[in-house]
Amino acid sequence: MPPRREPRRSAEPSFPDVAQLGEAIATAIQSALCLPQMTLLETMYNLKLDKFESHEGFEGAERWLKHIEKTFRVLHNQGNLPVEKWVETTSWFLGKESSSWWKQEVCPLTPEERTDWEVFMQLFRKRFVPPxxxxxxxxxxxxxxxxxxxxxxxxxxxxxxxxxxxxxxxxxxxxxxxxxxxxxxxxxxxxxxxxxxxxxxxMPSESEEEEKDGNQRKYDKSKGHASLGPRKT
Missing domain, CATH: 1.10.1720 (Proline Oxidase; Chain: A,  Domain 2)
Known part of the structure; x- marks a missing residue:
């Protein structure tokens, strides 16, 4: 009985499916690019906003408030900072004296006024940017x-x-x-x-003047007055 022959094996190496390989590479790249989600406080401090110490003078106070509001609007447009959080976030950047001032101002306010950005700006300007x-x-x-x-x-x-x-x-x-x-x-x-x-x-255009004159003539006729020509303007 002749010896049993083993089946011939292919010399070519086996490769994974191209579609599966592409999905694996895309998943690896996406996971590498995903950054850890930062908290609101971390985001604000990364912007390097200065603290307001209340001794910057009138122009310094106005410049600080303008910069804070501009930053908040950018974050709000990006969906990262709702308007009702603006006042609370601003309190993080108040120095010792200005923070004490705000604590005194908050006491008589209602809960709605304490989170109202317009109220904060009005009180801030009244104290640090006088009339x-x-x-x-x-x-x-x-x-x-x-x-x-x-x-x-x-x-x-x-x-x-x-x-x-x-x-x-x-x-x-x-x-x-x-x-x-x-x-x-x-x-x-x-x-x-x-x-x-x-x-x-x-200035009104010629067509507007003509329409106005026509309306005036109709008005004069309805009142029983004869129109003697175009109305002077």
Whole structure:
């Protein structure tokens, strides 16, 4: 009886399925890229926000509050900081004196007011950014002239001081007029051109005037008065 032959084995090595290998690599990369979730406090401290110690002066207090609010808005837009947590988070960055001040201010407030960011800003400005400081800034805005400033320097100072006059800053025409008053003569032609453009935007168009005249004539006829021609405007 002839000897039994063993089945021939393939010399080629066996490889894993390509699809399974791709999934394994993707899973490994994803797990390597997943960072540990940080708490809100860790996130805030990683931003390196300064503490408010209450001796920074009026401008320092205003600058600190503005920076805090800007940071909170960015975090809120990213879904990391709800508005009702803004006041509580701000208390982490109050120094010894300012923290004592806030504890006294909190006592008479209702639970809703204690988490209201607008209430906190109002009380903060009342204590550390008084009305006298705001009035001084308004006067500087009113008396601002270009002088030795470059056009860019004058523009940035003008726009920065205008925020203390919200009723003026909300009126583009008035802003341009005030800008025209303080700039040097050689630059006034540009400001004048801008003023004319702004005024033309606010003027009614011809079609609006014609429609207004037509409505006026109808009104006169209904009252028994004859219309003698286009109404002067």
């Amino acid at each position: 006298e400081y705001i009035d001084c800034k308004k006067q500087k805005f009113t008396e601002l002239r270009q002088g030795k400033l470059t056009v860019n320097e004058y523009y940035w100072r003008f726009t920065d001081l205008s925020r203390y006059y919200p009723e003026v800053a909300a009126n583009p025409g008035e802003m341009l007029r005030r800008f025209h008053l303080g700039i040097k003569k050689k630059w006034r032609s540009i400001a004048t051109t801008l003023l004319k453009i702004e005024d033309s935007k606010n």
